[in-house]
Amino acid sequence: MSQEEKLKEFERKIESGEKIEPKDWMPENYRKQLIRMMSQHAHSEIVGMLPEGNWITRAPSLRRKLGLLAKVQDEAGHGLYLYSATETLGVDRSELIENLHNGKAKYSSIFNYPTLTWADIGLIGWLVDGAAIINQTMLAKSSYGPYSRALIRICKEENFHKKQGYEIVSKLAGGTKKQKEMVQEAFNRWWWPTLMMFGPPDKDSPNSAELMKWKVKLNSNDDLRQRFVNLTVPQAIAVDLKVPDPDLKYNEETGNWEFGEINWEEFWNVVKGNGPLNKERLKVRNDAHDRGAWVREAAEAYASKHSSLN
Amino acid sequence: MKDSQHKLWEVFVQAKTGAPHEHAGSVHAADSEIALQNARDVFSRRNEAVSLWVVPSDQIVASTPEDEGPFFDPANDKIYRHPKFYSVPKGVRM
Ligand SMILES: [Fe+2]
Ligand SMILES: [Fe+2]
Numbered sequence: 258m259s260q261e262e263k264l265k266e267f268e269r270k271i272e273s274g275e276k277i278e279p280k281d282w283m284p285e286n287y288r289k290q291l292i293r294m295m296s297q298h299a300h301s302e303i304v305g306m307l308p309e310g311n312w313i314t315r316a317p318s319l320r321r322k323l324g325l326l327a328k329v330q331d332e333a334g335h336g337l338y339l340y341s342a343t344e345t346l347g348v349d350r351s352e353l354i355e356n357l358h359n360g361k362a363k364y365s366s367i368f369n370y371p372t373l374t375w376a377d378i379g380l381i382g383w384l385v386d387g388a389a390i391i392n393q394t395m396l397a398k399s400s401y402g403p404y405s406r407a408l409i410r411i412c413k414e415e416n417f418h419k420k421q422g423y424e425i426v427s428k429l430a431g432g433t434k435k436q437k438e439m440v441q442e443a444f445n446r447w448w449w450p451t452l453m454m455f456g457p458p459d460k461d462s463p464n465s466a467e468l469m470k471w472k473v474k475l476n477s478n479d480d481l482r483q484r485f486v487n488l489t490v491p492q493a494i495a496v497d498l499k500v501p502d503p504d505l506k507y508n509e510e511t512g513n514w515e516f517g518e519i520n521w522e523e524f525w526n527v528v529k530g531n532g533p534l535n536k537e538r539l540k541v542r543n544d545a546h547d548r549g550a551w552v553r554e555a556a557e558a559y560a561s562k563h564s565s566l567n
Numbered sequence: 568m569k570d571s572q573h574k575l576w577e578v579f580v581q582a583k584t585g586a587p588h589e590h591a592g593s594v595h596a597a598d599s600e601i602a603l604q605n606a607r608d609v610f611s612r613r614n615e616a617v618s619l620w621v622v623p624s625d626q627i628v629a630s631t632p633e634d635e636g637p638f639f640d641p642a643n644d645k646i647y648r649h650p651k652f653y654s655v656p657k658g659v660r661m
């Protein structure tokens with residue numbers, strides 16, 4: 258088959274909704290875009306453990322501690338599913354991890370914000386996992402087989418993440434005056450960065466058009482963001498929290514909750530590495546990796562000793 | 568020294584007895600014992616498996632997509648392998 262015929266066949270598959278599998282021919286840019294996007298996604302799961310891990314030892318009850326531990330463990334699993342799916346594209350995991358650790362690769366900017374109070378843990382589960390669910394439900398239909406399969410697995414686990422978060426939020430919101438203030442304050446801090454999680458507006462999203470053409474993504478950033486707002490505002494109202502947006506209003510005609518201007522300057526600033534905790538997150542990751550080096554070495558030594566005995 | 572991520576193992580999960588083992592993904596591990604433990608931690612945190620297989624990824628021999636035509640083709644012209652090819656007297660239930 259000529260290149261042209263291969264491309265035609267590839268496009269036919271995408272068009273008809275067939276999945277692309279690792280050994281299938283694919284345009285170089287499809288492969289590149291997937292490696293970039295999937296490894297970013299994997300890194301986000303891994304770095305995403307840090308803001309929540311920060312509170313495990315200080316969880317207010319055993320019930321909360323169990324839930325949080327299980328959730329953080331799931332996120333480690335999500336990272337591993339996604340690294341494994343990315344490796345099917347012919348990259349090595351050590352290369353991906355190295356790019357995370359030296360700052361070349363990106364991860365979701367939301368994890369560069371601090372978790373200042375226990376209420377933040379509720380907000381992360383409710384909002385950040387809530388936003389991730391919307392994004393990942395779309396990606397579970399992605400055209401690349403291994404990515405789609407990893408996400409189907411992930412989506413099954415995410416609902417518990419969101420629910421445990423919302424439970425924390427609703428208990429605090431219905432608690433003492435101090436608890437209510439704490440959760441409202443945390444909501445005020447997390448709301449806007451969560452809306453930014455869906456990425457820049459479609460007109461400023463450099464990769465979006467290509468990703469949608471190849472059905473890696475099926476919806477635009479703005480569509481997903483609107484879906485999230487429509488779903489979340491009633492949940493805020495239900496627990497009597499005020500969405501920190503004076504321009505928020507319901508549009509009877511479209512059924513959409515219209516929201517105010519997002520501060521994209523802040524978004525790009527955090528993406529570029531100037532968020533509150535960019536440096537801290539990378540340092541913690543690197544330190545943990547370095548401290549684990551002796552374990553990896555010991556495992557290798559043990560394995561080679563035993564295989565030479567056999 | 569370049570950091571080792573250990574070798575790659577493919578993981579197959581049997582969801583319940585009687586079901587086939589299905590490919591679930593892969594894990595990195597220095598040896599088969601750790602590979603099996605990692606596979607359990609990664610792919611069965613909620614009773615998703617009653618049995619697990621781990622296989623060194625480089626031990627799997629796979630057909631290639633280019634084979635799709637010539638490699639699988641012979642079956643297409645052997646319609647006599649399908650029940651439709653045969654006829655039976657009208658009214659007889661098979
Ligand atoms: Fe996750
Ligand atoms: Fe999650």
